[in-house]
Amino acid sequence: MAEGNERRYSGRSVQEWKDARRERLLDAGLALFGSEGYQGTSIERLCSTAKVSTRHFYQEFPNKEAVLLAVHEQGVQLGLGKALEALTTAEESIDVRLVDALRAYLHTIITDPRRGRIAFVEVVGVSPAAELRRREFREAIVAVIEEEGNAAVARGEMPPQDFRHLAIALVGAVNGVIYDWMFEDPRPPAEELEAALSTLALRIFGLA
Amino acid sequence: MAEGNERRYSGRSVQEWKDARRERLLDAGLALFGSEGYQGTSIERLCSTAKVSTRHFYQEFPNKEAVLLAVHEQGVQLGLGKALEALTTAEESIDVRLVDALRAYLHTIITDPRRGRIAFVEVVGVSPAAELRRREFREAIVAVIEEEGNAAVARGEMPPQDFRHLAIALVGAVNGVIYDWMFEDPRPPAEELEAALSTLALRIFGLA
DNA sequence: ACTGTGTGAAAACTCCGATTTTCGCTTGGA
DNA sequence: TCCAAGCGAAAATCGGAGTTTTCACACAGT
Numbered sequence: 001m002a003e004g005n006e007r008r009y010s011g012r013s014v015q016e017w018k019d020a021r022r023e024r025l026l027d028a029g030l031a032l033f034g035s036e037g038y039q040g041t042s043i044e045r046l047c048s049t050a051k052v053s054t055r056h057f058y059q060e061f062p063n064k065e066a067v068l069l070a071v072h073e074q075g076v077q078l079g080l081g082k083a084l085e086a087l088t089t090a091e092e093s094i095d096v097r098l099v100d101a102l103r104a105y106l107h108t109i110i111t112d113p114r115r116g117r118i119a120f121v122e123v124v125g126v127s128p129a130a131e132l133r134r135r136e137f138r139e140a141i142v143a144v145i146e147e148e149g150n151a152a153v154a155r156g157e158m159p160p161q162d163f164r165h166l167a168i169a170l171v172g173a174v175n176g177v178i179y180d181w182m183f184e185d186p187r188p189p190a191e192e193l194e195a196a197l198s199t200l201a202l203r204i205f206g207l208a
Numbered sequence: 209m210a211e212g213n214e215r216r217y218s219g220r221s222v223q224e225w226k227d228a229r230r231e232r233l234l235d236a237g238l239a240l241f242g243s244e245g246y247q248g249t250s251i252e253r254l255c256s257t258a259k260v261s262t263r264h265f266y267q268e269f270p271n272k273e274a275v276l277l278a279v280h281e282q283g284v285q286l287g288l289g290k291a292l293e294a295l296t297t298a299e300e301s302i303d304v305r306l307v308d309a310l311r312a313y314l315h316t317i318i319t320d321p322r323r324g325r326i327a328f329v330e331v332v333g334v335s336p337a338a339e340l341r342r343r344e345f346r347e348a349i350v351a352v353i354e355e356e357g358n359a360a361v362a363r364g365e366m367p368p369q370d371f372r373h374l375a376i377a378l379v380g381a382v383n384g385v386i387y388d389w390m391f392e393d394p395r396p397p398a399e400e401l402e403a404a405l406s407t408l409a410l411r412i413f414g415l416a
Numbered sequence: 417a418c419t420g421t422g423t424g425a426a427a428a429c430t431c432c433g434a435t436t437t438t439c440g441c442t443t444g445g446a
Numbered sequence: 447t448c449c450a451a452g453c454g455a456a457a458a459t460c461g462g463a464g465t466t467t468t469c470a471c472a473c474a475g476t
Contacts, residue, residue, distance in 0.1 A: 039335065055423090058464095063465095121339065125330050162404065165408070172381045176376050176377060176379060200374075200377050206416065261454050271434080
């Protein structure tokens with residue numbers, strides 16, 4: 001005992017096994033919360049589709065809500081990450097930057113609408129703690145938009161204004177339109193969505 | 209028997225008793241869902257604060273969800289009703305009409321933020337059926353805004369455009385900003401909110 | 417081979433809240 | 447006065463899901 005070295009089972013270390021289980025649970029969470037809904041999926045279901053025993057479930061997460069929040073965080077970071085990435089390459093013009101970032105964010109949901117369902121519906125009103133987290137995530141997104149606006153003002157591209165309200169409004173408007181789009185049958189092509197959201201973003205920022 | 213006349217208990221008819229109980233349940237629903245949240249309130253709690261026995265509860269509603277939806281519908285009709293009322297008196301100018309209706313709607317939530325919490329949070333993701341209802345309600349609001357835009361086009365006040373997207377965006381933006389306002393401490397005065405939302409509405413409609 | 421630890425599957429346990437039913441009391445009409 | 451209907455409160459039933467625990471097997475290291 002007192003050995004610092006790790007034992008390996010079937011090639012993988014204990015930690016790797018744990019990580020793989022957690023990964024599978026997150027995948028199952030995305031799949032089930034995104035199709036059956038949060039309320040509609042039991043821990044047991046989560047475990048069976050993830051091929052993880054309930055015993056190990058509780059080794060990774062304290063409860064179902066933690067899985068939901070982890071999946072949600074994944075989604076937010078994915079979308080925000082893509083948007084930030086787009087911003088690093090976009091030229092210094094507020095309208096271009098806004099539209100590019102928006103498009104990048106948008107594509108993460110178009111690619112996988114389950115993310116949209118989770119972020120817009122499943123995660124809402126789950127618990128006070130979850131609600132708090134949700135607002136924190138939204139705050140992060142709002143902050144990016146706000147900064148972008150302030151930077152544009154600093155570059156003299158637009159007059160100073162209250163970007164916080166505008167950022168919140170933009171998020172609400174965009175998510176609302178995307179959510180609506182998700183239910184259209186058949187779903188209009190992404191280009192249409194992009195176009196609608198682009199003019200929207202520009203208008204909200206007073207650029208059109 | 210076979211009497212078509214109704215018995216009266218302590219002055220009130222049986223139907224009046226029923227109605228009163230339903231009324232109290234709706235009030236309790238507004239109070240509890242709006243403070244403890246939907247998940248956080250049990251039927252028992254609902255009954256005790258409404259001074260209604262569980263036996264009578266099931267005489268009025270099939271389950272807790274039905275109460276939530278009824279309370280939500282109340283709220284939507286209240287807000288939409290006020291907005292429509294404002295529209296009947298507003299002059300024929302799209303910007304005035306939009307702002308007036310918005311202000312009327314806004315005040316129903318400022319007056320009672322519990323309505324906001326229920327509409328924006330508690331009612332979301334409760335069940336597939338509830339989600340459907342929610343979208344129907346939103347559709348009703350969107351339809352009003354859309355009509356308003358089309359009427360403005362007919363009056364030659366603005367160029368034709370896709371008002372559906374704009375209406376959805378407006379709803380999302382407005383609700384988002386209001387929800388954010390609800391958490392500010394202290395809450396900024398209503399005038400500020402009105403101002404922010406007014407410019408927002410005008411911008412989204414391309415009127416500013 | 418022998419012992420430790422880790423593993424998946426399943427059983428067992430608990431708990432809470434929804435739903436149903438009972439029961440004794442009050443009211444109004446015959 | 448007597449009965450049927452309605453009432454509030456509480457008990458009893460019920461079911462579902464979360465959580466904990468058990469168990470037999472597999473693998474790695476000595």
